[in-house]
Amino acid sequence: MVRFRIVLAFIRQHKPSYLFGILCMLVASWVQTLFPNLLGGTIDIMGEQGFNAASVRRNILFILLIALATFGFTWLWRTMIIGNARKLECEIRAKLFRHFLLLSPSFYQKKKTGDLIAFAINDISAVRMTFGPATAMSVNSLVLCIVSIFTMISTVDSRLTLLTLIPFPFVIWAMLSIGNQVRKSFLKVQESFAAISGKVNEGIHGVRVLKAYVQEAPTLADFRETSNGMVEASVKMVSVSSILGPVIELCFSLSFGLNLILGGRMVLDGTITVGAFVAFNTYLAMIMAPVLSIGRIVNLFQRGIASMDRLNGVFLSEPEIRDRPHARDISFQGHIAIRNLSFRYKDTAKAALEIQDFTIPAGSTLGIIGLTASGKTTLANLLLRAYDTENDSLLLDGLPITGYTLETLRNGIGLVSQEPFLFSATIRENITSFQLDRSEEEIREAASDSFMLESIEEMTEGLDTLLGERGINLSGGQRQRVAIARALLRDTPVLILDDALSAVDTVTEAHILENLRRRRKGKTTILISHRISAVADADNILVLNDGQVVQTGTHEALLQEGGLYREINDEQEENRHRLLRAR
Amino acid sequence: MKSTMNRKKTDTGSSVRAEKNSGSFGLMEKHPGSSGLMKKNHDSSGHTEKHPVSSVMKDKPTIPQTFGSEVKSHSLRALFRLSRPWMGKFILAVGCILLVNAATLLKPWLLKVVIDDFLIGRKPQNGLYSLVSMAILYIAVSLMGGLFTWLQVNLVNRAGQAIIHNLRCKVFETILHLPLPWLDKNSSGRLITRATNDISEIGEFYTDVTVNMMKDILLIIGIIAAMFTMSIRLSLVSLAVIPVMAVLVWLIKNRIRRNFFGMKHYIGRINGFFAESLSGMQTIQTLRVEEARDKDFTHLNDEYFKTTLTQVRLNSFLKPASDVFQNIAIAMLLAYGIGQVSGEGLPIGILYAFTSYIKQFFGPISDLADKYNSIQSALVSADRVFGLLDEEPILEKPDEGTPMPDAAGRIEFRHVWFSYAEEDWVLKDVSFTVEPGQTAAFVGETGAGKTTIMNLVSGFYLAQKGEVLLDGIPVSTLKKADLRRRVASVFQDVFLFSGTIRDNITLHDDTSDELLDTALRASCADSLVEHLAKGLDEPVTERGSTLSAGQRQLVSFARAIAHDPAVLVMDEATANIDTQTERLIQEALLQVTRNRTTLMIAHRLSTIRHADRIFVMRHGEIVESGNHDSLLKHKGYYLSLLEECEEPVA
Ligand SMILES: Nc1ncnc2c1ncn2[C@@H]1O[C@H](COP(=O)(O)OP(=O)(O)OP(=O)(O)O)[C@@H](O)[C@H]1O
Ligand SMILES: Nc1ncnc2c1ncn2[C@@H]1O[C@H](COP(=O)(O)OP(=O)(O)O)[C@@H](O)[C@H]1O
Ligand SMILES: [Mg+2]
Numbered sequence A: 001m002v003r004f005r006i007v008l009a010f011i012r013q014h015k016p017s018y019l020f021g022i023l024c025m026l027v028a029s030w031v032q033t034l035f036p037n038l039l040g041g042t043i044d045i046m047g048e049q050g051f052n053a054a055s056v057r058r059n060i061l062f063i064l065l066i067a068l069a070t071f072g073f074t075w076l077w078r079t080m081i082i083g084n085a086r087k088l089e090c091e092i093r094a095k096l097f098r099h100f101l102l103l104s105p106s107f108y109q110k111k112k113t114g115d116l117i118a119f120a121i122n123d124i125s126a127v128r129m130t131f132g133p134a135t136a137m138s139v140n141s142l143v144l145c146i147v148s149i150f151t152m153i154s155t156v157d158s159r160l161t162l163l164t165l166i167p168f169p170f171v172i173w174a175m176l177s178i179g180n181q182v183r184k185s186f187l188k189v190q191e192s193f194a195a196i197s198g199k200v201n202e203g204i205h206g207v208r209v210l211k212a213y214v215q216e217a218p219t220l221a222d223f224r225e226t227s228n229g230m231v232e233a234s235v236k237m238v239s240v241s242s243i244l245g246p247v248i249e250l251c252f253s254l255s256f257g258l259n260l261i262l263g264g265r266m267v268l269d270g271t272i273t274v275g276a277f278v279a280f281n282t283y284l285a286m287i288m289a290p291v292l293s294i295g296r297i298v299n300l301f302q303r304g305i306a307s308m309d310r311l312n313g314v315f316l317s318e319p320e321i322r323d324r325p326h327a328r329d330i331s332f333q334g335h336i337a338i339r340n341l342s343f344r345y346k347d348t349a350k351a352a353l354e355i356q357d358f359t360i361p362a363g364s365t366l367g368i369i370g371l372t373a374s375g376k377t378t379l380a381n382l383l384l385r386a387y388d389t390e391n392d393s394l395l396l397d398g399l400p401i402t403g404y405t406l407e408t409l410r411n412g413i414g415l416v417s418q419e420p421f422l423f424s425a426t427i428r429e430n431i432t433s434f435q436l437d438r439s440e441e442e443i444r445e446a447a448s449d450s451f452m453l454e455s456i457e458e459m460t461e462g463l464d465t466l467l468g469e470r471g472i473n474l475s476g477g478q479r480q481r482v483a484i485a486r487a488l489l490r491d492t493p494v495l496i497l498d499d500a501l502s503a504v505d506t507v508t509e510a511h512i513l514e515n516l517r518r519r520r521k522g523k524t525t526i527l528i529s530h531r532i533s534a535v536a537d538a539d540n541i542l543v544l545n546d547g548q549v550v551q552t553g554t555h556e557a558l559l560q561e562g563g564l565y566r567e568i569n570d571e572q573e574e575n576r577h578r579l580l581r582a583r
Numbered sequence B: 001m002k003s004t005m006n007r008k009k010t011d012t013g014s015s016v017r018a019e020k021n022s023g024s025f026g027l028m029e030k031h032p033g034s035s036g037l038m039k040k041n042h043d044s045s046g047h048t049e050k051h052p053v054s055s056v057m058k059d060k061p062t063i064p065q066t067f068g069s070e071v072k073s074h075s076l077r078a079l080f081r082l083s084r085p086w087m088g089k090f091i092l093a094v095g096c097i098l099l100v101n102a103a104t105l106l107k108p109w110l111l112k113v114v115i116d117d118f119l120i121g122r123k124p125q126n127g128l129y130s131l132v133s134m135a136i137l138y139i140a141v142s143l144m145g146g147l148f149t150w151l152q153v154n155l156v157n158r159a160g161q162a163i164i165h166n167l168r169c170k171v172f173e174t175i176l177h178l179p180l181p182w183l184d185k186n187s188s189g190r191l192i193t194r195a196t197n198d199i200s201e202i203g204e205f206y207t208d209v210t211v212n213m214m215k216d217i218l219l220i221i222g223i224i225a226a227m228f229t230m231s232i233r234l235s236l237v238s239l240a241v242i243p244v245m246a247v248l249v250w251l252i253k254n255r256i257r258r259n260f261f262g263m264k265h266y267i268g269r270i271n272g273f274f275a276e277s278l279s280g281m282q283t284i285q286t287l288r289v290e291e292a293r294d295k296d297f298t299h300l301n302d303e304y305f306k307t308t309l310t311q312v313r314l315n316s317f318l319k320p321a322s323d324v325f326q327n328i329a330i331a332m333l334l335a336y337g338i339g340q341v342s343g344e345g346l347p348i349g350i351l352y353a354f355t356s357y358i359k360q361f362f363g364p365i366s367d368l369a370d371k372y373n374s375i376q377s378a379l380v381s382a383d384r385v386f387g388l389l390d391e392e393p394i395l396e397k398p399d400e401g402t403p404m405p406d407a408a409g410r411i412e413f414r415h416v417w418f419s420y421a422e423e424d425w426v427l428k429d430v431s432f433t434v435e436p437g438q439t440a441a442f443v444g445e446t447g448a449g450k451t452t453i454m455n456l457v458s459g460f461y462l463a464q465k466g467e468v469l470l471d472g473i474p475v476s477t478l479k480k481a482d483l484r485r486r487v488a489s490v491f492q493d494v495f496l497f498s499g500t501i502r503d504n505i506t507l508h509d510d511t512s513d514e515l516l517d518t519a520l521r522a523s524c525a526d527s528l529v530e531h532l533a534k535g536l537d538e539p540v541t542e543r544g545s546t547l548s549a550g551q552r553q554l555v556s557f558a559r560a561i562a563h564d565p566a567v568l569v570m571d572e573a574t575a576n577i578d579t580q581t582e583r584l585i586q587e588a589l590l591q592v593t594r595n596r597t598t599l600m601i602a603h604r605l606s607t608i609r610h611a612d613r614i615f616v617m618r619h620g621e622i623v624e625s626g627n628h629d630s631l632l633k634h635k636g637y638y639l640s641l642l643e644e645c646e647e648p649v650a
């Protein structure tokens, strides 16, 4: 039952409505049982010569009342219990979403987005089916089953009753073993569903590449295979789950058959009466119906369990990055110190970044330059605690970054990443990070300092232009500038620009850099770039290569020193000269 | 195989469907940003005031105008058309059902024989006519019944799965062939729902509804026939409630449907919201916008919850309602009987028989009432799916058009005007020619329209005015597959698939080792591959999230070269790559681009210095062109870019 922790908590929380629902269900069943007697009685009355029409009319009224009551109570329990199941569905989904918000990048690297979406809709639906219709049905069937068995025990010969119970062990065994199989094969079905969802998701997002390289046909063939997997899994699951009903029926027929022989002999011997024999058969048939529906419920439950297990797999994956116990909620100025940093991504052999000792004084600007894959982005990720280092090697204002709450830390460090992610919301929402109470002037100022204002104003709806997914309807450079505006508006004590101007033309780049210098005066700024001109003005420059610090110092000092920085500089200088010199 | 499928469809289906296309479903649930930058926002004035509302909350489901019988019958017909190839299986399944029913009827008869003949009649038992053989027969009949039940369920399931497998593949095929302008405007999450959840619901229609519905309808017909043969008058009385029921069902039908439409709309949006949030999770976390996202999500989830609650209420109404009608029918029968029976016009036995008929009759009716929702749900899903499939006429047909097995690579733009949205021209009267084997470079400020030019060359978008020609043939008339095989692009936004590095470079194509080697070397991806533990077979995660941005660019670069194109398009292909690697790439590229036409976009002008032609763009126009030297002499915008770019360091 551990696996249903979430559901049980929900049920506990909604006890009144569940109890009321079940009560209504029982009342509805009870009212319905009144009907056959009433009808029989009425017909009996009418069968008499010169019957009393008034009493028939009264009975007809009762029949109508019963109809009304049945309707009312059935409607009530259905809306209560099935409505609760819907609520459960939405609550689990909200919980899942919140959980997703906590999980760290290392989790998302292992999973595909499409697979994860399947949890939110498909698996949660299966759980709902279990706790809505299936639960309601099971209460009904159990009650019916137990009531019939008890009436039988009290009215029919005990030997015959024993005969009735013979199928039960087999039925239960069948339910358990087939149920197990159903669960396993349903897991496969859900997994193939997730795979399909994953393929479609990747296909849609990568559609430009697929089209550009004429990959439609092979991609479709690949998808066909995945979809075939789903077909196979479903066929297998149904072929297993559809055995249960017939098996239960067969078990009962064995009981019927035995009764024909044994009960028949007993009637012939005169041990029991024909009436008892008939009653027995009737009861057996009466028990069979609810047991059959319990079989169906077992199927649904096993599906729910399979999906719940999948969901629990997500819920149990703990966020790797979270607030440490004594994490503090104090603001910082942005003095960054790096001590004995050595960071390795999971499942990789080599450290992605190693820094012995480095300090970025509060309010200073640091430039980082380095070859491809030298660990620049990694440093930014570490400062923001997208990943954690083993020892406390990053200090902010003297305190390890893990000593701050994630909220303070991330509220205090802005990042414009290499490939900025924009939401499919309005430009305003993107620039303000959904803080819709930011003033128009602030927004416009941030946009104008990132040289985006002009482009925005050209759009008919200006700041309220809706962006497509990932900002598809902007050019690459416009996306980067919106992201910069977003960072400028947040105005954090520390700002990291990770190659954030790579898609911006040089004229605009120079202007933006100048604005940055102005707006970031007195605040810690880290500029990652491949271009010397972008970092040359920085107070200090860090030169990285292959995860190692190769040089540090100001532009002048580094030029003096020679080495990688000088090489890069010379190369760019030479390019410049070559460019300016006509061929 | 696919192409023939396509063609068949266009022959038969497109003309009929085209007329519906204007209000078609696929477009209906457009992405909020769909009308691009053009649409006037009517309530934008309320934005900065007291109650700011996030854009997520503004997008309400739009119930289609054509909502109703017309589209519905279209979907219903389409659903039946899809099942036609599997009719055999369905008929077999119905046969199984008849056998199962026979078994169900046989069992009480056997019991009756035992009781009447042996237990009461005390007839002698001899041979097969005995208690034991009756018992065995009983068990055998049940076994048969069970077997055929199993068979029926599996037959229907197989057929249903096969149908939706085909449908699912068709949907995915449609998605892959949708033109980019359409995809730009539609949320991917909602497209995904079409291929996943909507298809599943349609599957349930086939597996759970069709055959059982047939069974119910057969039963109802049988019972009605039995009733009418017994007494026409009583039958009419008993069935008098049916029209009332029909009216009732008809009355709430639209509500149910509309509600399902809303439900599915929100499920699609939830899907999209999840998809977007998951892929932007790191940004969400570093920006600390979790709360805002959660709020928007809660809004969607709550809206969805409201629709489901309505659905539960409506659904809870129909089934008990049919029970109520059963009782009302019986009450009416009895009331009618009062006069008749006392007047001796009606034997009580017939009255009794009719009450049990009514009960039997309402069994399947209540079953149908229960399924009514599944049917409506499936139909709404079908509307959505077929609405997407109805986009057929606008789909890209990669295999149609003038074939081009080989290309010299001459590219010409003739007075091209282009806009993504209405009259918002992004390219204004652009004309240029690039001769085969030449290297042309495009420079200019962001948003000038450089990427747009590349998009037009590959035929992703079509120019509104003017012509784009490859080797003198308009690209719009070219066979798209051939065009795109001749032109390989390195996109500004790199996209890597999950798989391996090799998969990402070769994609699904056979690439010779030699070519692969050249590609790796020319893109400098070879040193990257060398450092990886598994080399080319190193796994790549979704979007290449474990590689550095520069590494991703190298891979996508290698991909283009490995496809050995006549025209190589590089859109800021080295923007995230360091200067030294870039130089190495350039040296290697000289080999590769020697006899190919190359179009490149770069902000670092050193990259394009060697280009034969440089086009300087501004606001969608080519303002200067020439080679580097001539542009330098011209002392225009190019020079100013240059001076900024390689501004001597202070
Ligand atoms: N999530 C990850 N899991 C495993 N390895 C990673 C991950 N992210 C980056 N790496 C590896 O770590 C190294 C450094 O990557 P990083 O992104 O920091 O480079 P970078 O300096 O930003 O390069 P670029 O200039 O290309 O952006 C690379 O070898 C990269 O493949
Ligand atoms: N898919 C799209 N839908 C709508 N507008 C777009 C789309 N792509 C680009 N744009 C707009 O077209 C203009 C030109 O963009 P683009 O060609 O990408 O510029 P760049 O020269 O930077 O490559 C920009 O104003 C951009 O906002
Ligand atoms: Mg990087």
Ligand SMILES: [Mg+2]
Residues within 6 Å of the ligand: A475, A476, A477, B450, B451, B452, B492, B571
């Ligand atoms: Mg561009």
